[in-house]
Amino acid sequence: EVQLVESGGGLVQPGGSLRLSCAASRFTVSDNYMSWVRQAPGKGLEWVSIIYSGGSTYNADSVKGRFSISRDNSKNTLYLQMNSLRAEDTAVYYCASGFGDSLKWGQGTRVTVSS
Amino acid sequence: DIQMTQSPSTLSASVGDRVTITCRPSQSISNWLAWYQQKPGKAPKLLIYKASSLESGVPSRFSGSGSGTEFTLTISGLQPDDFATYYCQQYHTYLWTFGQGTKVEIK
Numbered sequence: 001e002v003q004l005v006e007s008g009g010g011l012v013q014p015g016g017s018l019r020l021s022c023a024a025s026r027f028t029v030s031d032n033y034m035s036w037v038r039q040a041p042g043k044g045l046e047w048v049s050i051i052y053s054g055g056s057t058y059n060a061d062s063v064k065g066r067f068s069i070s071r072d073n074s075k076n077t078l079y080l081q082m083n084s085l086r087a088e089d090t091a092v093y094y095c096a097s098g099f100g101d102s103l104k105w106g107q108g109t110r111v112t113v114s115s
Numbered sequence: 116d117i118q119m120t121q122s123p124s125t126l127s128a129s130v131g132d133r134v135t136i137t138c139r140p141s142q143s144i145s146n147w148l149a150w151y152q153q154k155p156g157k158a159p160k161l162l163i164y165k166a167s168s169l170e171s172g173v174p175s176r177f178s179g180s181g182s183g184t185e186f187t188l189t190i191s192g193l194q195p196d197d198f199a200t201y202y203c204q205q206y207h208t209y210l211w212t213f214g215q216g217t218k219v220e221i222k
Contacts, residue, residue: 035211045159045202047211058209094158102164103149103206 002027002104004095009109016085016113022078022095022106030073033098036080038091039108048093049080063089085113117141117205121214127222134190136217138203143183147207150179150188153216154199162201163188193219 004027008020022034036048049059049069057069068081078095092108118141128134138148146166151159161170163179166186176191190197198221203214 033209035209037211044215045204045213047213050209052209060210098206101168102170103161105158105161107158 002099004097004104004106006093006095006106006109009093009111011112011114012085013115014086014113017081017083018085018111020080020082020093020095020109020111022080024076024078024097027076027097027099027104029071029076029078029097034069034071034078035096036067036069036078037094037096037105038089038111039094040088040091043091046091051078082111085111087113089113116210117144117208117212119203119205119212119214121203121217123217124215125218125220127220128193129222130193130195132193132222134193134197134219136188136201136203138181138186138188138214140184140186140205140207144205144207146182147205148179148181148186149204149206150177151202151204152197152199153202159202190219 003025005023012018033052035050038048039045051057051069066084070079090113092110094105094108096105120139122137148166150163153159162173162177167179178189180187198219201217
């Protein structure tokens with residue numbers, strides 16, 4: 001069964017940095033487009049970032065210049081480097097991917113930005 | 116960005132009811148529309164992809180229809196496990212956007 005497993009979340013102070021990881025199994029990260037989506041407490045879903053199989057990346061305006069998506073093909077893992085974190089970045093972060101015509105999601109990792 | 120207008124925001128229903136949720140994108144997305152169910156503290160669970168394809172393992176009482184700028188999710192015979200929040204999502208563009216959610220409550 002295809003699985004995406006996020007890790008790296010935690011408590012960080014405003015202005016700090018964190019790197020999230022998304023490890024894939026029975027699924028090749030570099031063959032598919034991969035995204036990060038977040039959900040703030042009590043709120044809806046917000047797309048954050050995408051990396052295509054060819055390597056092109058795009059970010060939501062709310063994180064542009066602060067977040068960076070990347071992947072390590074040898075580790076079959078997706079990353080989200082988050083810098084200059086703000087209180088409003090507090091959320092559960094999910095990795096997700098196109099999978100044929102369908103989509104696959106991980107279970108999420110929680111990020112809390114607070115002093 | 117494609118705006119997704121989902122309605123209603125809240126729906127009160129009883130076990131056994133037929134329930135319909137609507138999602139209207141601000142522009143045509145062909146049939147690149149997914150529906151999710153989410154329960155508190157859990158990740159969204161994919162129910163329907165490409166507007167009408169049932170995800171493996173999802174009960175057949177869930178169905179999706181529509182194309183272009185109007186889509187519906189129907190639950191035929193609401194079960195106790197179905198009380199949750201439902202979201203639509205377009206993946207026609209890389210900038211995925213989501214409906215604001217429909218909370219299905221017990222009447």
